[in-house]
Amino acid sequence: MTKKKLNTEHKIGLGGVAIGNGFKVLKDKEAQETLEGAWEAGIRYFDTSPFYGFGLSEMRFGEFFKDKNRDDYTLSSKVGRVLHPSENPRDSMWHEPAPFDYEYDYTAEGVRKSIEDSLDRLGVERLDYVFIHDLSPDNDEDLGGWKKQFEIAKKGAMPELSKMRDEGLIKGWGLGVNEIEPILKTIEVSDPDIFLSAIQYSLVKHKDALEKLLPAIEKSGTSLIVAAPFNAGLLAGKDRFNYEGKMPADVLSRFQRIRDIAEKHGVDLAHASIQFSYAPETVSTVLAGASKPEQTKENIKAFEDKIRPEFWNELKEEELIDKNAATPA
Numbered sequence: 001m002t003k004k005k006l007n008t009e010h011k012i013g014l015g016g017v018a019i020g021n022g023f024k025v026l027k028d029k030e031a032q033e034t035l036e037g038a039w040e041a042g043i044r045y046f047d048t049s050p051f052y053g054f055g056l057s058e059m060r061f062g063e064f065f066k067d068k069n070r071d072d073y074t075l076s077s078k079v080g081r082v083l084h085p086s087e088n089p090r091d092s093m094w095h096e097p098a099p100f101d102y103e104y105d106y107t108a109e110g111v112r113k114s115i116e117d118s119l120d121r122l123g124v125e126r127l128d129y130v131f132i133h134d135l136s137p138d139n140d141e142d143l144g145g146w147k148k149q150f151e152i153a154k155k156g157a158m159p160e161l162s163k164m165r166d167e168g169l170i171k172g173w174g175l176g177v178n179e180i181e182p183i184l185k186t187i188e189v190s191d192p193d194i195f196l197s198a199i200q201y202s203l204v205k206h207k208d209a210l211e212k213l214l215p216a217i218e219k220s221g222t223s224l225i226v227a228a229p230f231n232a233g234l235l236a237g238k239d240r241f242n243y244e245g246k247m248p249a250d251v252l253s254r255f256q257r258i259r260d261i262a263e264k265h266g267v268d269l270a271h272a273s274i275q276f277s278y279a280p281e282t283v284s285t286v287l288a289g290a291s292k293p294e295q296t297k298e299n300i301k302a303f304e305d306k307i308r309p310e311f312w313n314e315l316k317e318e319e320l321i322d323k324n325a326a327t328p329a
Helices: 028-041 055-067 110-121 136-142 146-155 157-166 180-187 207-222 229-237 251-263 269-278 293-304 309-317
Strands: 011-015 046-047 074-079 083-084 100-104 129-133 172-177 196-199 222-225 283-289
Touching: 011 293, 028 055, 028 293, 046 283, 046 293, 055 074, 055 110, 074 110, 083 110, 100 251, 110 157, 129 157, 129 196, 136 146, 146 157, 146 180, 157 172, 172 180, 180 196, 180 207, 196 207, 196 283, 207 222, 229 251, 251 309, 269 283, 269 293
Parallel strands: 011 046, 011 283, 046 074, 074 129, 129 172, 172 196, 196 222, 222 283
Antiparallel strands: 083 100
16 A cells, blocks of 8 residues: 655755856855746745755755745755865865865764754754755765665664654655665665655656656655756756766767757757656656756746647657657647
8 A cells, every 4th residue: 555645736846956056156146046036936846955065055045045934935955964064175066165074974863963954054944855865876985885874774864754754843755866776775665755866867868767766656655856857957058967067978969869859849958858857647846956047937937838749759759768758748
């Protein structure tokens, strides 16, 4: 018997990677203008993490939320890293991060500490969803072995988050990861509610998620948030793929062919990317980042764009998207 699916009630949300200086230095004023642009466009779901800019993203969100009614928006953050002040933060993907470093802590105590610290940085009294962050094979080296840390989380973070949910302190919890295996493993060993899966279900990469992740989400009765529908930039016209910027030759070739077909049909590829990632019934929300106010407005407009079936049909005929992939009606 499966549980009732938890729905975020938001088609699209704003992710906080760029707000934490993920791809370039974003000045405080630019960050606030981007958040305000998202709000004005109608976005009411916001996701961040202590990891993003080593606390910078959460602090900027907190500055924005200080004049907002907490009941007017949905907010999620992540656990797994506990920050501590540092004059020399480690080298990372963040450009000019806040003066903090981190230690991994997937214990029950670490989860409570992480959430308390996040609430302080965000200036709010509660989180809606909490995701165990980066507990995944792609982060194996930094973790010192992801499976070892998973066992700690299984005995610590997971039951603690379930307890917080049952106490009414949060609405639900899951994993926020870039690979599928940890999600499947968590469904087997615990009672999560909702997952945030990044870079796994997009126009240029979705086969594994289609065959493994979506069926598991459906069977378990959990919900799925698809993050990074542009693969962190590629499908939105940026010269980068995922968070490291490496561009595999096969991905580039597929992208170029998809782009050509989009141009042929007069389709905005960024709009198509958001619609495609949202199309599966198991997906409750698409989470996209932004560093400019106009980007959030374009993301909202994606759902208003009527893309004709001929575009999707040609992508399937050319075997550029899987024949079993859901496409917008």
